[in-house]
Amino acid sequence: MGHFGRAADICSVSQPALSVQIKELEENLGAMLFERGAREVRLTSFGEQFAQRVREILRSVDELGDLARAARDHLVGRLRIGVIPTIAPYLLPTLIGKLSDDNAELDLHIRETVTPKLIEELAGGRLDCAIVALPVSEPAFTEVSLFSENFVLLRPSGDKDKPIPDRDALQHMRLLLLEEGHCFRDQALSFCNMRSTLPRELLEGSSLSTLVQMVGSGIGVTLVPEMAVPVETRSAEVSIARFDSPQPSRRIGMIWRKKSPLAGQLEQIAEIVRQSAEHLHGQ
Secondary structure, eight states: OHHHHHHHHHSSHHHHHHHHHHHHHHHHHHOOOOEEOSSEEEEEEHHHHHHHHHHHHHHHHHHHHHHHHHHSOOEEEEEEEEETTTTTTHHHHHHHOOOOOOOOEEEEEEOOHHHHHHHHHHHTTSEEEEEOOOOOTTTTTTEEEEOOOOOEEEEEGGGGSSSSOOHHTTTTTTTEOOOTOHHHHHHHHHHTTTTTTHHHHHHOESHHHHHHHHHHSOOHHHEEEEEHHHHTTSSSOOEEOOOOOOEEEEEEEEEEEETTTTHHHHHHHHHHHHHHHHHHTTT
């Protein structure tokens, strides 16, 4: 963060009060936690080690609460779920409804962001589980495969009667993709046998909604997951095309820390996620 003022805002205290507390802590420890500069502060080597140990202690305290919740015969308390952006808008309405209807004492916290951040926050104990594209291949995580979904090609409505391009033909079209960091971008590029640094014909957007609207304006074509089609094509003049078999697809699953005390409950959550996806695909 590098600034006491911003840290004080996040902690909802005044900057002088925060500075005094840090100074008292340093005096009690007999060592400096921060190097203070004119415009920013940074952790000392000791401060970095101290912060890491504090994070571990706080994570252990959280896990004690999780252990108590795990002893209950139903889902209660806070549940922090991470979801990637190419799933969240389409799955969450159904999933949250199912979880809330059957678990009145559950306090849901949803975090939507890209896979690398979800992995970081899950490993750091800031999330209980995450819904992502598999495989993640992190030894510290349990991975549970839930469902697969195909990719669909969206083209301007005027292209409706044109032949469906194969992956080689897509390399020569203006392909609209999500920004760097989205796993769906990498999956689409892999299907098209294209490198992420390639060509000027590639255009980027921050969300699937943006990409679909760009397609509707005639700018190019894009791939979207099947789950997104009903929502994203409502207000865009696009044509929907499905590839011949074998169709491009992705596998969606849920991950959590192998040592999580909530592993049993998270298996229940995973089954509810699976049911929610089946409900969407059956519509």
